[in-house]
Amino acid sequence: MNAPRMVGFVLGGLVAVAALLAPLVLSGSQLTIYVLLGTAAMVTVGVSLLMGYAGQVSLGQAAFYAIGGYTAGLMGVHGLPTVAGLVCAPLVAGLLAALVGIPIMRLRGHYLAFATLAFQLILLSVVGQLEVLGGDIGLQGIPRLGIGSAQLSNTQSYAWLTWAATALVLLIARNVITSRAGRGLRALATSEIAAESSGVPVARYKLAVFALSAAFAGLAGGIYAFFLGYIAPGSFPVLLSFEFVVMAVVGGLGTIWGPVVGAAVITVLVQVLNSLGTEPGMPPYASSVFSYAVYALLLVLTLLFLPRGLLPTATEWVRRALRGREPPAAGDRPAAAVPTGDASGSPAR
Amino acid sequence: MLDVRQVSRSFGGVFAVRDVTLSVADGELRGIIGPNGAGKSTLFNLVSGHLQPDGGTVRYRGARLERRSPHRRARDGIAIVFQGARIFRRMTAVENVMVGAHGHTRCGFVAGALRLPGQHREERAIRDRAWEALEQVGLTAWAHREAESLPLGQQRQLQVARALCGEPRLLLLDEPASGLRAAEREALAALVAELHAGGLTMLLIEHDVGFVTRLADRVTVLDLGEVIAEGTPEEIGRDERVITAYLGDGAGGDRRA
Numbered sequence: 146m147n148a149p150r151m152v153g154f155v156l157g158g159l160v161a162v163a164a165l166l167a168p169l170v171l172s173g174s175q176l177t178i179y180v181l182l183g184t185a186a187m188v189t190v191g192v193s194l195l196m197g198y199a200g201q202v203s204l205g206q207a208a209f210y211a212i213g214g215y216t217a218g219l220m221g222v223h224g225l226p227t228v229a230g231l232v233c234a235p236l237v238a239g240l241l242a243a244l245v246g247i248p249i250m251r252l253r254g255h256y257l258a259f260a261t262l263a264f265q266l267i268l269l270s271v272v273g274q275l276e277v278l279g280g281d282i283g284l285q286g287i288p289r290l291g292i293g294s295a296q297l298s299n300t301q302s303y304a305w306l307t308w309a310a311t312a313l314v315l316l317i318a319r320n321v322i323t324s325r326a327g328r329g330l331r332a333l334a335t336s337e338i339a340a341e342s343s344g345v346p347v348a349r350y351k352l353a354v355f356a357l358s359a360a361f362a363g364l365a366g367g368i369y370a371f372f373l374g375y376i377a378p379g380s381f382p383v384l385l386s387f388e389f390v391v392m393a394v395v396g397g398l399g400t401i402w403g404p405v406v407g408a409a410v411i412t413v414l415v416q417v418l419n420s421l422g423t424e425p426g427m428p429p430y431a432s433s434v435f436s437y438a439v440y441a442l443l444l445v446l447t448l449l450f451l452p453r454g455l456l457p458t459a460t461e462w463v464r465r466a467l468r469g470r471e472p473p474a475a476g477d478r479p480a481a482a483v484p485t486g487d488a489s490g491s492p493a494r
Numbered sequence: 495m496l497d498v499r500q501v502s503r504s505f506g507g508v509f510a511v512r513d514v515t516l517s518v519a520d521g522e523l524r525g526i527i528g529p530n531g532a533g534k535s536t537l538f539n540l541v542s543g544h545l546q547p548d549g550g551t552v553r554y555r556g557a558r559l560e561r562r563s564p565h566r567r568a569r570d571g572i573a574i575v576f577q578g579a580r581i582f583r584r585m586t587a588v589e590n591v592m593v594g595a596h597g598h599t600r601c602g603f604v605a606g607a608l609r610l611p612g613q614h615r616e617e618r619a620i621r622d623r624a625w626e627a628l629e630q631v632g633l634t635a636w637a638h639r640e641a642e643s644l645p646l647g648q649q650r651q652l653q654v655a656r657a658l659c660g661e662p663r664l665l666l667l668d669e670p671a672s673g674l675r676a677a678e679r680e681a682l683a684a685l686v687a688e689l690h691a692g693g694l695t696m697l698l699i700e701h702d703v704g705f706v707t708r709l710a711d712r713v714t715v716l717d718l719g720e721v722i723a724e725g726t727p728e729e730i731g732r733d734e735r736v737i738t739a740y741l742g743d744g745a746g747g748d749r750r751a
């Protein structure tokens with residue numbers, strides 16, 4: 146393992162351990178932020194898979210967050226085992242994504258963005274009309290998550306559940322991306338024709354990554370529903386979908402950990418500004434104006450100054466700081482790197 | 495191996511390929527020449543599956559191909575090197591080549607996500623095969639560079655390596671030597687000859703007629719979407735129609751605009 150990767154490994158481990166221990170010291174309201182941050186990170190990992198690696202846009206990711214939430218909530222309200230609800234949340238979200246994806250994922254670029262956005266709008270209005278889902282008022286009295294008689298009743302345990310789920314999502318995302326399937330996804334992002342002629346079933350792969358990203362959102366939605374005990378169409382506004390995209394872009398598209406960084410930065414900033422906005426003397430609209438402004442400003446600043454996002458930029462700094470003390474990255478196979486016999490063969494340094 | 499019969503394809507009423515019939519035997523190296531816009535690349539796209547024919551049949555190893563998707567054809571052993579540099583940007587050279595193995599490898603999303611046994615072994619086999627392919631085209635020194643950062647000639651060689659990594663039975667090469675320096679061109683000719691000796695069936699489009707006639711068993715000449723001649727390189731060099739339509743006086747000249 147070379148030095149930059151080592152540093153990344155150690156840093157990632159430290160962050161994971163710190164996040165695991167944090168619930169021990171955080172206050173009640175801070176724990177709530179922790180859970181919301183974690184669920185946002187899970188959804189954003191999916192957005193990053195979809196946008197950063199596979200090159201497909203979704204402006205409707207909150208729809209799958211909602212589907213997960215409603216699946217878990219509905220099953221809980223009807224007395225089904227809550228664990229089953231938590232398991233079904235990602236499954237139902239993934240399955241529905243696979244279904245709507247059949248027509249939608251044929252679209253590209255702006256058309257795909259609008260179609261996913263439209264899907265969310267349609268879903269929200271349908272949910273608002275459906276009596277079984279509580280209509281516009283929403284689903285209330287969702288039980289707490291539990292196995293048998295043991296219940297997750299305190300906020301701390303939800304924080305740990307969130308930690309575990311986020312870790313699972315990150316692990317799956319990393320495993321997929323570094324596998325043959327992930328290579329196919331990254332390939333089709335830049336040339337569908339070449340990917341197809343290399344044997345990548347492009348249409349099926351796009352559906353699969355759409356479903357996988359929806360499943361991540363669905364899992365997050367399930368946790369969210371059990372945690373708050375109440376969900377309504379208003380909990381999943383279109384702005385939330387934009388928020389996930391902004392988090393992914395700010396953290397760094399096409400990275401595994403970028404979404405976590407983006408989710409953390411934005412969630413914390415929004416919270417800070419929220420409390421600023423509710424200080425005495427501030428106008429009543431201050432906090433909502435602040436949070437909108439944060440998305441817009443962060444997005445613009447990132448695109449202008451750190452187009453690759455926070456994490457890749459920081460990684461590059463570390464790499465540069467370490468350069469010189471490290472021989473150039475050796476190949477992962479001890480192949481004799483002899484260029485073809487003429488002058489043009491050797492790579493420019 | 496490949497049997498194209500009476501195949502036509504038009505764009506907006508204009509025929510790009512018209513009633514083309516072409517039969518390539520196992521292990522044959524068939525050269526395809528013709529002026530710009532003759533329909534050579536269109537013919538390749540009809541074989542690789544990126545275009546559907548308006549009429550006619552394409553048979554590959556005895557079976558009809560027309561309804562088969564491009565990725566199925568890739569899995570069945572048809573590989574193509576495109577005329578332009580169609581590489582996977584933001585992936586390293588070796589990763590680009592590894593994608594070429596997609597058709598004949600199995601591990602999907604579930605196997606990857608859960609790191610099922612076997613996925614590691616397959617991954618290593620793909621990587622080894624990709625390195626071999628990079629060695630064949632002489633690109634190992636570039637393996638860990640982003641494909642996009644390679645010079646155009648090397649990007650084209652990368653496509654050849656990617657195609658070879660798929661262990662094809664039928665290889666379609668669309669002007670693989672364009673953009674290469676003289677020495678690289680020679681290395682490519684040697685590689686093509688070696689693959690030919692190894693029994694690989696190939697179709698080779700080239701503007702450099704000398705390059706084709708030197709390597710090919712037989713040559714098909716296209717003009718305005720139609721086959722105007724077919725035969726051994728010697729026969730083609732003597733053919734009146736070919737000389738007037740394409741070769742001109744200085745045979746071997748590059749008529750590119």
Ligand SMILES: Nc1ncnc2c1ncn2[C@@H]1O[C@H](COP(=O)(O)OP(=O)(O)OP(=O)(O)O)[C@@H](O)[C@H]1O
Nearest residue numbers: 505509510528529530531532533534535536537577
């Ligand atoms: N997708 C397309 N849409 C419209 N017209 C096309 C398309 N592809 C090819 N053509 C037309 O079909 C004809 C044949 O094109 P093709 O690319 O097959 O020629 P070619 O022999 O490969 O030429 P070159 O030597 O320049 O590569 C040309 O007139 C071209 O303009």
Ligand SMILES: [Mg+2]
Nearest residue numbers: 534535536577
């Ligand atoms: Mg062409």
